[in-house]
Amino acid sequence: MSDFTGRVAVVTGAGNGIGAEYARHFAGRGAHVVVADIDAAAAAAVTKEIVESGGTASTSVFDIADAQACAAGVDAVVAGQGSIDFLINNAALYRNRSFDIAENIGLDMWQRNIDINISGTYYMCRAAIPHMKRQGFGRIVNQSSASIYATVPGSLHYSMSKAAVVTMTKTLARELGPFGxxxxxxxxxxxxxxxxxxxxxxxxxxxxxxxxxxxxxxHPEDVSPVVGFLCSAGAGYMTGQVLVVDGGINMPG
Structure with a gap:
């Protein structure tokens, strides 16, 4: 595996679940990990775990649905660590989303999916891009979902938001490739x-x-090495791609 020593990785939604495993993975490969989450206690616990395991990490607490908070959070990382090399946009509305057929989805739930899953991902990218351009280097990995292929009934709002993340990813890949x-x-x-x-x-x-x-x-450990690969030198000639990690349920062509 590539050595990430000297690199700075920001992982959103890193206080639990897959995000916490991403944070552990990058720390285990030598990166300084910024454990970003809206839940201060959860983020602090993951940060403590990483440090006690011999890694380096810090905590950043903010709501990705707030554009100004995202900008301030990223700026603070660069001021404190000197760079932002990897941005892992993992945070999403998932645990608290509701399943319902299209006409019964609450408008507040619909909007919340847009605010967090789409806008939150964009806000973080928007905040990090100027710093990455100045560096001439950056790796952004956005978390979509295999549900965009499975089209699970009752999950229109979530699947729609995750499909938008793919379009965002591909468009940004074309715009940012010339900047490394x-x-x-x-x-x-x-x-x-x-x-x-x-x-x-x-x-x-x-x-x-x-x-x-x-x-x-x-399991989270099935996904984290894939995200790590996308940030490694081995994936330096890959951009605009979507890697599906679902045990083979969906096999998009």
Whole structure:
């Protein structure tokens, strides 16, 4: 694996679940990890765990749905650490989303998916891009979802927002390539986290596992190396790509 020593990685939604595993992964490869989350206690706990394991990390607490907070958070990282090399846009409305058919989705829930999953990802990219341009280097990995291929009934609002993340990723990849910045996305399937158990109906989970060629639910540790790869020298000639990590349930051409 590539050595990330001297690099600075910002991971949003890193207080728990997949985001926390991303933070551990990057720290384990030598990067200074900024554990960003709206939950101060959760972010502090992950930061403490990393430091006690011999890594380097710091905590940043803000709401990605707030554009000014995102800008201030990124600026503080650069002021404190000297750069922002990797931006992992993991934070999303997931645990607290509701499942319902299209005409019954609450308008507040619809808007919240847009504010967090789409706008929040954009706000973080918008804040980081000027710094990455000045460096002449950057790796952005946006988290989409395999649900954009599975089209799960009752999940229009979530799947729509994650499809928008793919379009954002591809457009940014074209804009930022000339500046030495790659932009890619990862699309996890059913991953065994507390958030998944709280958000996804048991029947959907059962069908997901049954339909996977690999015959099991995914784990955060299945996704983190893929994100790490997208930030590594080995992926230096990849941009605008979506890597699906779902056990083979969806095989987009």
């Amino acid at each position: 910045i790659t932009v890619n996305a990862v699309a996890p399937g059913v991953i065994d986290t507390e958030a998944t158990l709280a958000a996804v109906p048991a029947e959907v989970l059962r069908k997901g596992v049954a339909g996977a060629p690999l015959g099991r639910v995914g």
